[in-house]
Amino acid sequence: MSEPLGFHYDVDGDNFTSAGQASAQVKKNLRQLGFDPEIIRKVAIAMYEGEINMVIHAGGGKAHVIVEDGYVEIILADTGPGIANIEQAMKEGFSTAPDQVRSLGFGAGMGLPNMKRYTDYMQIDSVVGEGTTITMRVNY
Amino acid sequence: MNTYIHSVSLDPEKCTGCTTCMKHCPTEAIRVRNGCAVIDPERCIDCGECIRNCPNNAKKSICNSFDEIKKFKYKVALPAPALIGQFDNLDNTDYVLQGLLDIGFDDVFEVSKAAEIVSAYTRVYLETEGIKKPVISTACPVVTRLIGLRFPFLKDNLIPLLPPMEVAASIAREEAMKKNPELKKEDIGICFISPCPAKASYAKNGFGSYKSEVDLVVSMSEVYFQLINVMKREKVPEISSQAGKIGVSWAICGGEGSALLNDKILAADGINNVISVLDQIEDGNIPPIDFVELNACPSGCVGGVLTIENPYIAKNRLHTIRRYMPVSLNGMPEDESYIPHKRFFADFPKYQPLNRLSDNIGESMRLMAQIQALRKELPGIDCGSCGAPNCRAFAEDIVRGTAHQSECIIAYKEAFKKYIENYDRGDKVESE
Numbered sequence: 001m002s003e004p005l006g007f008h009y010d011v012d013g014d015n016f017t018s019a020g021q022a023s024a025q026v027k028k029n030l031r032q033l034g035f036d037p038e039i040i041r042k043v044a045i046a047m048y049e050g051e052i053n054m055v056i057h058a059g060g061g062k063a064h065v066i067v068e069d070g071y072v073e074i075i076l077a078d079t080g081p082g083i084a085n086i087e088q089a090m091k092e093g094f095s096t097a098p099d100q101v102r103s104l105g106f107g108a109g110m111g112l113p114n115m116k117r118y119t120d121y122m123q124i125d126s127v128v129g130e131g132t133t134i135t136m137r138v139n140y
Numbered sequence: 141m142n143t144y145i146h147s148v149s150l151d152p153e154k155c156t157g158c159t160t161c162m163k164h165c166p167t168e169a170i171r172v173r174n175g176c177a178v179i180d181p182e183r184c185i186d187c188g189e190c191i192r193n194c195p196n197n198a199k200k201s202i203c204n205s206f207d208e209i210k211k212f213k214y215k216v217a218l219p220a221p222a223l224i225g226q227f228d229n230l231d232n233t234d235y236v237l238q239g240l241l242d243i244g245f246d247d248v249f250e251v252s253k254a255a256e257i258v259s260a261y262t263r264v265y266l267e268t269e270g271i272k273k274p275v276i277s278t279a280c281p282v283v284t285r286l287i288g289l290r291f292p293f294l295k296d297n298l299i300p301l302l303p304p305m306e307v308a309a310s311i312a313r314e315e316a317m318k319k320n321p322e323l324k325k326e327d328i329g330i331c332f333i334s335p336c337p338a339k340a341s342y343a344k345n346g347f348g349s350y351k352s353e354v355d356l357v358v359s360m361s362e363v364y365f366q367l368i369n370v371m372k373r374e375k376v377p378e379i380s381s382q383a384g385k386i387g388v389s390w391a392i393c394g395g396e397g398s399a400l401l402n403d404k405i406l407a408a409d410g411i412n413n414v415i416s417v418l419d420q421i422e423d424g425n426i427p428p429i430d431f432v433e434l435n436a437c438p439s440g441c442v443g444g445v446l447t448i449e450n451p452y453i454a455k456n457r458l459h460t461i462r463r464y465m466p467v468s469l470n471g472m473p474e475d476e477s478y479i480p481h482k483r484f485f486a487d488f489p490k491y492q493p494l495n496r497l498s499d500n501i502g503e504s505m506r507l508m509a510q511i512q513a514l515r516k517e518l519p520g521i522d523c524g525s526c527g528a529p530n531c532r533a534f535a536e537d538i539v540r541g542t543a544h545q546s547e548c549i550i551a552y553k554e555a556f557k558k559y560i561e562n563y564d565r566g567d568k569v570e571s572e
């Protein structure tokens with residue numbers, strides 16, 4: 001059984017202006033592989049929201065996109081502060097984003113809800129003080 | 141002496157002398173003479189308010205025509221970010237860029253890409269020791285000219301960086317020469333697609349000793365009509381955008397400021413709001429702010445007079461299209477804190493400050509006393525019939541010798557009433 005195709009990125013938490021570049025790169029790669037545009041759109045949006053969250057809230061982290069048989073898996077892992085109340089974080093409109101980034105359109109509180117909406121499977125593992133890992137799958 | 145070439149003109153055939161433009165001009169640059177509006181080139185700041193307000197479409201922008209790109213062998217388009225907000229149902233900037241190639245350009249260099257570079261430089265500049273705060277943006281040419289004419293005290297607050305249009309022109313030309321070494325400098329045509337006439341003036345006049353690297357400035361509305369004929373969704377674009385959220389956001393008021401990731405910023409739009417903010421900064425009447433973004437047009441560049449779409453709709457479209465863009469695709473490397481010398485402008489153009497009556501204080505005081513005395517004689521209702529925007533401006537014109545007090549229609553009305561009264565009384569005396 002051959003190794004599934006994977007793309008791995010270090011998301012830099014100190015460089016806010018580079019946020020979103022990893023998901024842009026994944027979009028390009030999936031386009032080259034010939035995936036359906038709708039699948040690419042879902043993966044790109046889910047990953048974008050997660051990537052931005054990692055930069056804004058967790059000081060960066062690692063992103064992995066793996067093309068498995070029948071689904072694309074996205075794993076976003078950070079060693080940030082963790083999410084104390086996951087249910088609250090999943091509520092639409094709830095945001096802890098700082099003011100400086102709101103004028104760029106961030107902080108609407110739609111990140112996690114969007115990630116759930118655009119994927120077929122989402123799991124959040126988080127320990128306060130240790131970090132968060134989000135695993136998502138988009139079926140194709 | 142200001143020998144500034146302007147980009148706002150009047151079509152005398154359409155002008156009815158209605159005084160609307162004169163009343164709206166923020167620098168009182170317009171007078172009505174012989175039933176036709178006349179713009180004083182020394183006071184005009186190319187803000188386009190007269191174009192916006194003219195009910196008879198008599199006011200126009202002077203830009204290069206799109207056909208002029210044919211003069212050049214190698215044509216590079218520099219689209220302003222506001223262009224992206226003009227199209228309905230656009231989900232990918234690449235279609236616009238491909239459209240530009242399809243209508244005759246050989247290459248495209250997005251001004252939004254240069255804007256991200258300027259944002260990166262600005263973030264570095266704001267950390268510099270000893271700079272005068274608040275730092276004022278030099279992106280809007282109307283604002284820089286306004287400051288030179290009316291707020292010269294704030295000249296030192298201006299950020300001495302070249303605006304994105306110029307940075308784009310410079311890099312685009314370098315890249316064109318590199319890609320095509322057989323080309324001579326004069327073969328390359330750098331064409332800015334502009335939302336406003338002020339940028340056209342900027343390219344014609346340069347800035348101080350800095351000569352603009354832009355060859356042509358073409359109206360965004362003219363290019364829009366060329367583009368919608370060729371933009372088709374079926375064709376996959378061969379060119380891809382090199383700008384992110386920050387670059388695109390420069391088209392909206394607040395976008396340039398938000399790129400600084402600093403909450404001590406202020407952004408204002410609309411020429412009258414810009415003037416009131418500058419007044420307050422001059423008075424020292426603002427909280428400790430690091431950076432001030434000022435846009436002459438309502439909502440920012442999307443509100444420029446050469447745009448097609450309603451600025452609020454364009455703004456909404458840009459918010460949508462930028463939603464999942466990377467924050468920026470062009471920045472300085474993290475530890476880099478050096479701004480190349482060539483990205484600064486060296487000096488500020490010499491302007492004659494507007495509100496100074498003369499260079500000699502004694503003389504100015506004498507003139508001001510005359511104006512004040514004259515002002516008291518005038519009706520004070522600012523009707524505009526004399527051809528001046530208000531009675532105070534009329535008094536100034538009289539003292540400067542450019543108008544005569546007999547042009548006051550209200551004075552005529554009063555004199556005529558007295559004449560009629562005297563005439564009636566005269567009749568009764570005769571018949572007695």
